[in-house]
C-alpha cells in the first residue's frame with residue numbers, strides 16, 4: 406500500500422500518554438515521530454483527548470482538523486439537515502430504495518458517507534490516502550462508542566485502497582466526490598478543504614479513470630458531486646443534475662432500482 410512520502414508531515418507526541426499509539430501511526434505511515442514541545446514539520450498528526458488531529462503551523466489553514474461524527478457539523482447536519490429531502494439523498498435514490506448498498510469511492514473525511522448511512526444506506530467507504538484513512542478510522546471508532554452514532558457507523562465499512570483496484574463490488578450506487586482544483590475563491594474555501602488540498606492534492610487523470618470504473622461497478626447509478634458551475638466529470642453528460650446553492654449532484658442512471 407502507498408506510504409506517505411512527505412518531509413512535510415510527522416506524528417507529534419508532546420504527551421507521553423499517547424506514545425504507543427503515536428509510534429504505531431508513525432510506523433504505519435513511514436513518517437517521523439516528534440516528541441519535543443515543538444514539531445519540526447509544517448504538518449503534524451497528533452493524538453489527543455479529542456482523538457486524532459491534523460494540524461499545521463501554516464496560519465492560513467487555521468486550527469487543527471479531525472473527524473467528528475458525534476458533535477459539530479456532522480451532528481448538526483444529521484439532526485437538522487433535511488433527512489431524505491436533501492439533494493444528496495434524492496441523487497443516490499434513498500427515497501426509492503431506502504437500504505441501498507452504496508460505495509463511496511472518495512471517502513475523504515467521511516461527511517457525505519455519514520449522511521447517507523444515517524439515512525439507511527449500507528455504505529462501503531474507500532480512501533486511498535493513508536493520512537485521510539487514519540483520520541477517518543479514528544472518527545469512526547469514536548462514533549462507534551457513542552450511543553447516538555453507534556447504530557449509524559455500524560453501517561459504514563472503511564477500506565484503505567485505490568478504488569480502481571477494487572473489483573467485484575456488488576453495489577447499487579457508486580458515489581464520487583473527487584477533489585476539484587482550487588479556484589480564485591480559495592480563501593473562502595472551508596478549512597477542511599484547504600487541508601485536503603495540501604494533503605491530498607488534485608488528480609484530474611485519476612478522476613476520469615475513476616468515473617469509468619464507477620460506471621462499470623454500479624448496478625443502478627453513479628452520482629458525482631461537483632461545484633455548482635463546474636464542468637461534468639470526464640465530460641460525460643448526466644441523466645439528471647440536482648443543483649443546490651454551492652454544489653451540484655450529477656446522476657448517471659444505468660438501470661432503475
Ligand SMILES: C[S@@+](CC[C@H](N)C(=O)[O-])C[C@H]1O[C@@H](n2cnc3c(N)ncnc32)[C@H](O)[C@@H]1O
Pocket residue numbers: 510511512513514515516517518531532533534537566567568569582583584585601605611615
Ligand atoms: C474531496 S475529498 C472527498 C470528501 C468526502 N466526500 C467527504 O464528505 O468528506 C476526495 C477524497 O477522495 C480520495 N480519492 C481520490 N481518488 C481516489 C481513489 N481512486 N480511490 C480512493 N480514494 C480516492 C482522496 O484521497 C480524497 O481524500
